[in-house]
Amino acid sequence: MSYQFQFQELLPYTDQFVRGVWLTVQLTAVSTVLGLALGTAGAAARRYGNRLLRTLVGAYVEIVRNTPFIVQLFFIFFGLPNLGVRLTAGEAAVIAMVVNLGAYSTEIIRAGLQAIPKGQVEAGQSLGMSGVQIFRYVIIRPALGKIWPALSSQCVIVMLGSSVVSQISAEELTFAANFIQSRNFRSFEVYAVTTLLYLALALGLRQVFGLIGRQLFARR
Amino acid sequence: MPEFTLWDIARNLLLAARWTVLLSLIAFAGGAVTGLLLTLARVSKYPLLRLLARGYIELFQGTPLLMQLFLAFFGLSLAGIEVSPWVAASLALTLWTSAFLAEIWRGCVEAIPKGQGEASASLGLSWLEAMRYVILPQALRIAIPPTVGFSVQVIKGTALASIIGFIELTKAGTMLNNATFQPFTVFSLVALMYFALCYPLSLYAHSLEAKLHAARRT
Numbered sequence: 001m002s003y004q005f006q007f008q009e010l011l012p013y014t015d016q017f018v019r020g021v022w023l024t025v026q027l028t029a030v031s032t033v034l035g036l037a038l039g040t041a042g043a044a045a046r047r048y049g050n051r052l053l054r055t056l057v058g059a060y061v062e063i064v065r066n067t068p069f070i071v072q073l074f075f076i077f078f079g080l081p082n083l084g085v086r087l088t089a090g091e092a093a094v095i096a097m098v099v100n101l102g103a104y105s106t107e108i109i110r111a112g113l114q115a116i117p118k119g120q121v122e123a124g125q126s127l128g129m130s131g132v133q134i135f136r137y138v139i140i141r142p143a144l145g146k147i148w149p150a151l152s153s154q155c156v157i158v159m160l161g162s163s164v165v166s167q168i169s170a171e172e173l174t175f176a177a178n179f180i181q182s183r184n185f186r187s188f189e190v191y192a193v194t195t196l197l198y199l200a201l202a203l204g205l206r207q208v209f210g211l212i213g214r215q216l217f218a219r220r
Numbered sequence: 221m222p223e224f225t226l227w228d229i230a231r232n233l234l235l236a237a238r239w240t241v242l243l244s245l246i247a248f249a250g251g252a253v254t255g256l257l258l259t260l261a262r263v264s265k266y267p268l269l270r271l272l273a274r275g276y277i278e279l280f281q282g283t284p285l286l287m288q289l290f291l292a293f294f295g296l297s298l299a300g301i302e303v304s305p306w307v308a309a310s311l312a313l314t315l316w317t318s319a320f321l322a323e324i325w326r327g328c329v330e331a332i333p334k335g336q337g338e339a340s341a342s343l344g345l346s347w348l349e350a351m352r353y354v355i356l357p358q359a360l361r362i363a364i365p366p367t368v369g370f371s372v373q374v375i376k377g378t379a380l381a382s383i384i385g386f387i388e389l390t391k392a393g394t395m396l397n398n399a400t401f402q403p404f405t406v407f408s409l410v411a412l413m414y415f416a417l418c419y420p421l422s423l424y425a426h427s428l429e430a431k432l433h434a435a436r437r438t
Contacts (some may be wrong), residue, residue: 066419066422075411082402082404153283160282191291203282
């Protein structure tokens with residue numbers, strides 16, 4: 001007995017697929033921006049903060065990097081209400097993704113900060129730049145430029161990881177796929193198409209990061 | 221309804237953690253074998269082989285592990301093979317691991333100076349012999365730290381097997397949560413156990429890396 005693939009049964013659900021892709025794009029966009037902001041703050045704290053702050057940020061990074069994302073998600077969505085913090089599935093998903101990306105990007109950006117030669121900072125000081133100006137123009141920009149490829153890959157990993165948030169019934173692409181296959185029972189076809197959509201999203205996201213990288217960090 | 225003490229929860233989670241460890245070992249061993257073949261294909265002299273290996277790696281690195289698990293789970297049953305979560309999870313995690321290991325190892329092989337390969341060729345070694353006796357032993361040395369580091373990702377990856385019904389640490393956590401209604405305690409313990417598995421490996425990878433760089437500096 002051989003199985004007949006029936007991809008045409010997916011056509012009536014095109015709208016759901018499109019909506020799922022769009023939700024995943026939005027989820028990723030919000031989490032990436034907030035996550036990278038958190039990572040930049042974390043990296044600055046680990047590099048320039050006092051001892052207590054460095055230890056705290058270090059513990060945050062290690063806890064997040066050594067536990068699975070899905071457990072972090074369950075902890076935030078199911079565990080935090082025990083402490084009186086009630087979150088919708090969407091909020092919990094964004095928070096989990098931001099916390100996750102924040103930890104990884106802290107480590108990546110810190111490596112970039114370490115690669116900035118001291119003389120560069122001193123040159124900035126001798127030009128009379130303020131501390132904030134030095135951080136903005138002399139430190140963070142070239143630091144991000146150095147580690148941009150690693151940072152891009154991490155953001156792609158977080159986007160792919162977002163498929164897991166369907167498990168707390170946050171709506172995105174995998175949630176849409178689960179819904180569709182519960183209607184037409186074409187599990188394999190539905191997940192094959194969904195997988196290709198994720199592949200396209202990953203390739204697209206990489207292009208976007210490449211474009212941003214060239215815009216921001218091109219050598220002039 | 222039975223009462224669960226903290227020890228009951230911890231004990232059940234510890235029992236389930238055995239399956240996390242076993243699944244990680246299967247995925248890592250299978251992934252290492254497949255990954256080695258992929259690495260050889262990726263650096264081979266045949267363009268088609270290189271292209272296929274590259275496509276494989278792109279596909280598995282560019283799609284969610286969860287989708288790969290679903291496809292293994294539903295795809296195998298279409299092929300007429302009776303699927304247990306064990307088989308589907310082992311297969312998907314093996315393929316996923318092999319793609320990442322191949323990409324890590326390719327970097328290590330390419331880090332070996334080209335002259336080494338040319339020297340082997342001028343000594344009359346075949347490509348495979350050169351790989352076996354000259355290139356891979358040297359690449360192995362620099363490959364160990366990132367490989368140990370990646371094993372942490374494999375352990376964390378096994379958590380997704382819970383979604384296709386494989387009972388390991390995360391699945392046991394959700395089941396205990398449904399029975400006890402103590403999500404904060406249960407998921408804290410689950411996280412703690414993953415941390416206990418992963419953090420030593422992270423530290424070990426870090427120290428191996430530091431040693432390697434120290435050796436190179438002198």
